[in-house]
Amino acid sequence: MEQAVLFADVTGSTKLYETIGDSGAKRLVDACLDVLRAVTAAYGGRVIKTIGDELMAVFPGADAIVRAACEMQIRLSELDSAMQYGLSIRIGFHAGRLIEENGDVFGDAVNIAARMTGLAKAAQIITTEATAKMMSPELRDSTRSMGSFAVRGKAESIAVCEVIWQVENLTMITGSLPGDNPPTTMSLDLAYAGGLLTFRQGDEAVTIGRDASCRINLPVLCASRKHARIEFRRDKFVLTDTSTNGTYVRVDAARELVINREDFVLSGSGEISLGHGNGEGGPDLTWKVRF
Structure with missing residues (x-):
């Protein structure tokens, strides 16, 4: 039967187990999975199974699954415990014919x-162009082409799309979020050896790294040329690591965390180190969120 199948994978959980231990990490991952289960049910889907930190669910069609995927990302981005420890989710889905047997689903679409x-x-949602074409026009407009990729077992490459969920008109996509505007006075102060940069809503993303083209250019030996970026998404300042060695962050007096190819919400105040721990020469930047 024709349905749409989704996988949602909690990212950052491996480091979480190393950082806070098995029991604490499992509680946080379970809390994330509970959010995903609730969203699945709210959009008419069924959870097929969870394996470790991944959830698999099926939905009745393309519109339901894209709305659910966006809502999952939004809910996780607003879950304080997940943001505190750098947890996020990556989502992929596709619509097609599924075979159901003994409570599980199989087939090419899976x-x-x-x-x-x-x-x-x-923090990304990926689907196929074929699935995007099944969406209603307003939801299809929230996707952008990423080109074609080879898929194991398929003779031809598959056209792939990203679903853009961090957009201003999220109410249109999820059909459930309030339309409150973020505070216009919100800003982020970034202090470093070269000076102080104040980043505000509406500003272009701040790039950080060894490359001279970076807005914050830091000659840190273990930093990547384009190590990280900071952007404003909805009502949050988000640090995204794009490096080889990872980015070390410490919020206020909390334990230092490492993010690698992941997002981290900057709240309150804290320290950022590029490719090394804070104890190895001190932080490379400090931040403070102001209202």
Whole structure:
């Protein structure tokens, strides 16, 4: 039967187990999975199974699954415990014919959906162009083409799309979020050896790294040329690591965390180190969120 299948994978959980231990990490991952289960049910889907930190669910069609995927990302981005420890999710989905047997689903559509999840980065939603064409026009407008990718077992490459969920008109996509505007006075102070930069809502993303083209250019030996960026998403300042060695962050007096190819919400005040721990020469930047 024709349905749409989705995989949602909690990213950052491996480091979480190392950071806070098995029991604490499992509680946080379970809390994330509970959010995903609730969203699945709210949009008419069924959870097929969870494996470790990954959830698999099926939905009645393309519109339901894209709305659910966006809502999952939004809910996780607003879950304080997940943001505190750098947890996020990557999502892939595809619509097609599924075979149901003994409470599980199989088929080509499942394999393609799993491949879409493998292509997704943290806090990203990936689907096929074929699935995007099944969406209603207003939802299809929230996708952008990423080109074609080879998929194991398929003779031809598959056209792939990203679903853009961090957009201003999220109410249109999810049909459930309030339309409150973020505070216009919100800003982020970034202090570093070269000076002080104040980043505000509406500003272009701040790039950080060894490359001279970076807005904050820091000659840190273990930093990547383009190490990280900071952007404003909805009502949050989000640090995204794009480096080889990872970015070390400490919020106020909390334990230092490492993010690698992941997102981290900057709240309150804290310290950022590029490719090394804070104890190895001190932080490279400090931040403070102001209202």
